[in-house]
Amino acid sequence: MASITLNNLVKKYGDGFPAVNDISIDIADGEFIILVGPSGCGKSTLLRMIVGLEDITDGELLIDGERVNDKAPRDRNLAMVFQNYALYPHLTVYENIAFPLRLAKGKHSEEQVNKLVTEAAATLELTDHLQRKPANLSGGQRQRVAMGRAIVRQADAFLFDEPLSNLDAKLRGQMRSEISQMQRRLGVTSVYVTHDQTEAMTLGDRVAVLKMGELQQIASPRELYEQPRNLFVAGFIGSPSMNFIPATIENGKLQTVLGDLDVPAEKLAKVEGKKVVLVGVRPEFFEDAKLVEESKLPHGSIFTATLTHTEWLGNEQYGYINFNPDPEMRELLNNLAREMDADELRPQIVVTLDAASRIRGGREAEIWLDTRKLHLFDPESGENLTRDAEAGAALTAEAGEERAEEIATAQEADRAQGHGTSDAGDGSTDNGQGGGKHAAAS
Structure with missing residues (x-):
């Protein structure tokens, strides 16, 4: 070897x-x-x-x-x-x-x-x-x-x-x-x-x-998956891929097509001076607000949206929300899509809902978003401004330790057989x- x-x-x-x-x-x-x-x-x-x-x-x-x-x-x-x-x-x-x-x-x-x-x-x-x-x-x-x-x-x-x-x-x-x-x-x-x-x-x-x-x-x-370095990695890794939502920063909140989002102060501090950012959020960090535990509610924001349709998969379901970005932001999303080998990034937000959710397409619904988990990207450079490099390195170090243990265990079992x-x-x-x-x- x-x-x-x-x-x-x-x-x-x-x-x-x-x-x-x-x-x-x-x-x-x-x-x-x-x-x-x-x-x-x-x-x-x-x-x-x-x-x-x-x-x-x-x-x-x-x-x-x-x-x-x-x-x-x-x-x-x-x-x-x-x-x-x-x-x-x-x-x-x-x-x-x-x-x-x-x-x-x-x-x-x-x-x-x-x-x-x-x-x-x-x-x-x-x-x-x-x-x-x-x-x-x-x-x-x-x-x-x-x-x-x-x-x-x-x-x-x-x-x-x-x-x-x-x-x-x-x-x-x-x-x-x-x-x-x-x-x-x-x-x-x-x-x-x-x-x-x-x-x-x-x-x-x-x-x-x-x-x-x-x-x-x-x-x-x-x-x-959890600490992508830039827009490309964030969008390429994961299926369904990460949602990218344009936002402006005003009065300590993110103003988006979903409404005003309360974001942890430490995340906002990392984008100080930026007028526009791209909010990156995985589909699984959304949920039907009616099904969220009360203790989790303060750690996110609730918004109202009308889903175009839902897809029920048995263990979970996906909901889809369309939005209309301004021409400059639409071009940015399309450029990112071409880099990822796709024709375009549809101005659409994919949310993962519990299988028990009764939210259906065409109806207005309340959705909860865990704002602790979102990322904020510089739309010009693509850099993930809220990436925790130290936490990411710890995850990779842990994976290396697990690899050594798995190899030792597998080889010991092989010798035993x-x-x-x-x-x-x-x-x-x-x-x-x-x-x-x-x-x-x-």
């Missing part, structure tokens, strides 16, 4: 456009890092730079402290799992998993190959499918074969390029769980590219949010076969 260090990495193509622009990340040994962002943000390019499939224009890439900028993919001892599985259709599952070991000519005896393949197959529940061909497998089984090939290489790190995007929603959920458990059992450093919110929030120890080739914030999923990891060489490959860079990285 290994640590991976990205020092000011830059990738420019022939036209001089920086697809990756000055990104620095320290990835600890055994850590699971997610790269997320809209299409074209540079996340896949960055992953390919790490594995060696893209040249580095500037900056340094270190694996366990060793500079590897000029090393070929086969010499970096990294295993990559591709979106399209990259399996060989004419080979059995057994031979697909064994392929990187066969390429390392003379490094593994047949007994070692068989041991590594059968152990990987047992880990991934593929034992009964070892003699089948990829064409006869489901999408989830093919992805397991691709992961099995990565496991037997005993690589220093796993790199995943949107591995679940070809699967249906139910299977994605199952495979998410399997990848998470496998990574904990093996304790292997992993870098995972996705555009899927759920994958990013459930898999990663830390998530790196990218926009137009630049790193916006890297933190634990919880820190990103007799699934220990074999040591049969470094699994390096010969680039003379198997499709050049692509095969060497997989």
Whole structure:
């Protein structure tokens, strides 16, 4: 296993456009890092730079402290799992998993190959499918074969390029769980590219949010959600996404389309001198005022609104409130939407209501908002003016401690079940076969 260090990495193509622009990340040994962002943000390019499939224009890439900028993919001892599985259709599952070991000519005896393949197959529940061909497998089984090939290489790190995007929603959920458990059992450093919110929030120890080739914030999923650094991160992370409401500050209150909101004095102090701010609030911090506990009422504001419609989901429901921002603010919201890969941010507020709420569309209702939880953003710079950096750092530190405990627990359970990891060489490959860079990285 290994640590991976990205020092000011830059990738420019022939036209001089920086697809990756000055990104620095320290990835600890055994850590699971997610790269997320809209299409074209540079996340896949960055992953390919790490594995060696893209040249580095500037900056340094270190694996366990060793500079590897000029090393070929086969010499970096990294295993990559591709979106399209990259399996060989004419080979059995057994031979697909064994392929990187066969390429390392003379490094593994047949007994070692068989041991590594059968152990990987047992880990991934593929034992009964070892003699089948990829064409006869489901999408989830093919992805397991691709992961099995990565496991037997005993690589220093796993790199995943949107591995679940070809699967249906139910299977994605199952495979998410399997990848998470496998990574904990093996304790292997992993870098995972996705555009899927759920994958990013459930898999990663830390998530790196990218926009137009630049790193916006890297933190634990919880820190990103609760303490986003800027408008982009706040809007991109979370589903439904954070609501953004224009507001002016007068007489110690926020004047918004929802009415005047009482806000804690410490939040207002951080926006002193600002005439206009964007209020950011998650849908779950709203509630039907009739259902709010009396002790919580003083910690928020009640406003009256007419919902266009509601969506009942069983355990909760969503309500929708339209509003009409001025042209300048509408353009700001639309620009933010384009950055997040959407056509526009509708001037609409999404509120989460208890499943028992009787509020319905077309009726005027009283809604309570927990004003302790809102964020205030500078509409010009996008900066989160009310971010508590110290509280956010504590959340990420806590996630790191939990990761170490989970890995130790998972490995102890694995040893108890007799699934220990074999040591049969470094699994390096010969680039003379198997499709050049692509095969060497997989």
